[in-house]
Each structure stands twice: as C-alpha cells, then as structure tokens.
Amino acid sequence: MTEKLNIGWIGLGNMGTPMVKNLVKAGFEVTVYNRSADKSEALSKEIGITVAYSPAELVASSDVIVTMLSDDAAVKQVYEGDNNIFSAKPGKELTMVDMSTVSPETTKYLAGLCAEKGITYLDAPVAGSVKPAEEAQLVIMVGGDEKVYGKVKPMFDVLGKMSVYLGETGKANVAKLSVNLMLGIVTQGLAEAVVFARKNGLSAEQLLPLINASSVGGGLTKMKTENIINQDFKAAFALKLLEKDIRLATENGMDTPVGQSLYTTLKAAKEKGHGDEDMISVLKYLSGE
Ligand code: NAP
Numbered sequence: 001m002t003e004k005l006n007i008g009w010i011g012l013g014n015m016g017t018p019m020v021k022n023l024v025k026a027g028f029e030v031t032v033y034n035r036s037a038d039k040s041e042a043l044s045k046e047i048g049i050t051v052a053y054s055p056a057e058l059v060a061s062s063d064v065i066v067t068m069l070s071d072d073a074a075v076k077q078v079y080e081g082d083n084n085i086f087s088a089k090p091g092k093e094l095t096m097v098d099m100s101t102v103s104p105e106t107t108k109y110l111a112g113l114c115a116e117k118g119i120t121y122l123d124a125p126v127a128g129s130v131k132p133a134e135e136a137q138l139v140i141m142v143g144g145d146e147k148v149y150g151k152v153k154p155m156f157d158v159l160g161k162m163s164v165y166l167g168e169t170g171k172a173n174v175a176k177l178s179v180n181l182m183l184g185i186v187t188q189g190l191a192e193a194v195v196f197a198r199k200n201g202l203s204a205e206q207l208l209p210l211i212n213a214s215s216v217g218g219g220l221t222k223m224k225t226e227n228i229i230n231q232d233f234k235a236a237f238a239l240k241l242l243e244k245d246i247r248l249a250t251e252n253g254m255d256t257p258v259g260q261s262l263y264t265t266l267k268a269a270k271e272k273g274h275g276d277e278d279m280i281s282v283l284k285y286l287s288g289e
Pocket of ligand 1: 010015034068073130
C-alpha cells in the first residue's frame with residue numbers, strides 16, 4: 001500500500017472547503033489554516049479536522065501544502081506575512097501547490113523563493129466552480145517539475161475528474177487565464193442575449209430553454225439558467241474574482257476586442273457594487289440595476 005500524503009491546506013473559501021472535505025473523505029490526513037479562524041474551527045467541528053493558526057504551523061508535518069486563496073496578494077501573504085511558510089523548517093520533502101488563479105509572474109516569483117529553500121512548487125489552478133468542487137469533478141492544470149506532479153497526482157485524482165501536466169512553472173496559470181477569458185466572454189454573451197430578449201418582450205424563462213437546447217447552449221448556460229430565472233445572484237464564483245482574472249489576462253497581453261469589452265464591463269459592474277455577487281450579476285449590471 002502506498003502511504004498517503006500529509007496535506008496542509010490554506011484557504012477555506014467557496015472552493016477550498018468542499019475540496020478539503022473530499023480529501024478527508026478519501027482518507028488523507030489534512031490540517032487546515034484559514035485567515036479567519038472561525039471557518040477552520042467550524043469545519044473542524046463538522047468533520048473532525050486539525051486546525052492550524054498560521055501557515056508556519058503546517059510546515060513540519062506536511063508533504064504537500066496547498067493554497068486556495070483569492071488572488072496574488074493573498075498567496076504572497078503566505079510566504080511573506082506573519083508566521084510564514086519560510087519561518088518554519090520542513091520535516092520532510094515539502095511541495096507547495098498553488099491551486100488559486102494567479103498570474104504566471106507571481107508563480108515564477110514564489111517558485112523561485114521556494115527553490116532557494118529546497119522546496120518544490122507547482123501551479124495547479126482549476127476549472128470548475130463550487131458544484132464540480134463538491135462532486136470532485138474539477139479540471140486541474142499543472143505547471144512545474146513533472147516528477148513533482150507525479151508525487152502530488154494522487155491528491156489531484158481525488159479532487160478532480162482530470163489533471164493535465166502542461167510544462168514549466170507558470171504554464172498552468174496561462175492555461176487557466178485562457179479558460180477564464182472564454183468563461184467571461186460566454187457569461188457576458190449570455191447576459192446580453194437575455195437583456196436583448198427582455199427588451200423585445202421575451203422572458204428569460206422563454207429564452208433560456210431554447211439556448212440550452214441549441215448548439216450555443218452548454219455547461220455554463222445550463223448552470224446559470226436557474227440563477228437567472230430565480231434572480232439568485234449569491235456568489236459561486238464572485239464577479240470580483242472574474243474581474244481579477246481578466247485584469248491578469250490583460251496584464252499578460254490580452255488585447256483582443258471582445259476580451260477588452262468584457263474587462264470594461266466587469267470593472268464597471270464591480271464599481272457599481274456587484275463584486276461580491278456571482279459573475280452572472282453582469283446581467284444585473286447590463287440591465288441597469
Ligand atoms: P473565496 O470564497 O473568496 O475564498 C477566498 C479565500 O482566500 C478565503 O479562505 C480567504 O480567507 C482567503 N484570503 C483572501 N485574502 C487573503 C489574504 N490576504 N491572506 C490570507 N487569506 C486570504 O474564493 P474562492 O471562490 O474559493 O476562490 C479561490 C481561488 O480559486 C481564486 O483564485 C479563484 O479565482 C479561483 N477559482 C474559483 C472558482 C469558483 O467558482 N469560485 C472556480 C475556479 C477557480 P477569509 O476566509 O479569511 O476571507
């Protein structure tokens with residue numbers, strides 16, 4: 001029997017929480033740290049998991065430490081903030097795995113710092129939202145050393161329906177930003193179709209089944225149909241996180257017309273107060289709400 005990895009987990013947001021639950025269900029030893037300790041303590045009560053109160057506390061006992069955090073600044077905090085990863089000594093060969101969506105620059109910077117300390121690093125962002133996270137159906141993109149990917153793959157196998165090794169450090173971040181550029185464009189396209197239909201007397205209830213049955217319908221349009229019809233904009237994937245991803249794509253050379261228009265829309269929707277709602281609240285913004 002192969003020994004299971006000891007996992008330290010940082011970040012219990014919408015994505016991190018169901019991912020940790022799946023690892024525990026699969027028999028992995030997981031210790032969690034979250035900036036707001038109430039979330040880790042609540043999860044500990046629910047599934048009997050060990051809580052750490054700083055990133056440093058995870059270092060000695062972990063084979064792998066995963067970060068699943070909002071953005072570049074949050075991930076850097078783990079390495080540069082109080083009681084950071086580098087302030088403790090690894091007990092064994094340690095690999096850091098960042099599953100957040102961040103820029104390739106941040107990944108290369110942090111992987112470089114880790115290499116100086118003998119710690120290996122993978123960028124491993126995911127496609128799929130809360131439901132795929134709950135159902136262990138994420139698509140995991142991986143950059144870094146392929147041998148290190150082999151070490152961590154048993155964990156990825158529990159979290160997703162597939163993991164794909166893409167090449168050197170930062171490649172997976174590029175893949176993820178490409179996927180989310182398309183995600184944003186499709187989201188805005190769906191919202192625009194609903195706005196246009198309503199303006200001409202056709203309801204979302206009438207339009208969406210047609211879209212879903214046609215060749216332009218797909219996973220995303222089906223996933224958002226009920227939310228649109230029920231006017232439910234609670235965040236599965238917050239609009240401000242999609243805006244962050246399109247900003248990162250722009251900073252990495254995205255200058256194509258539809259993508260630029262999407263970025264303008266998302267910035268304006270966030271400024272209007274829709275940032276903490278789901279990304280489909282682009283519809284609310286385009287409806288003048
Ligand atoms: P979320 O629900 O907003 O959770 C964010 C997590 O980051 C929380 O644990 C939060 O801690 C922590 N955090 C934020 N700023 C921090 C800081 N400065 N220092 C330490 N911790 C900090 O986000 P999510 O939806 O789980 O997304 C996580 C990542 O996955 C993001 O990069 C997102 O783009 C990506 N992603 C999301 C989805 C989705 O559908 N939601 C899908 C694919 C990829 P607190 O609890 O203390 O606030």
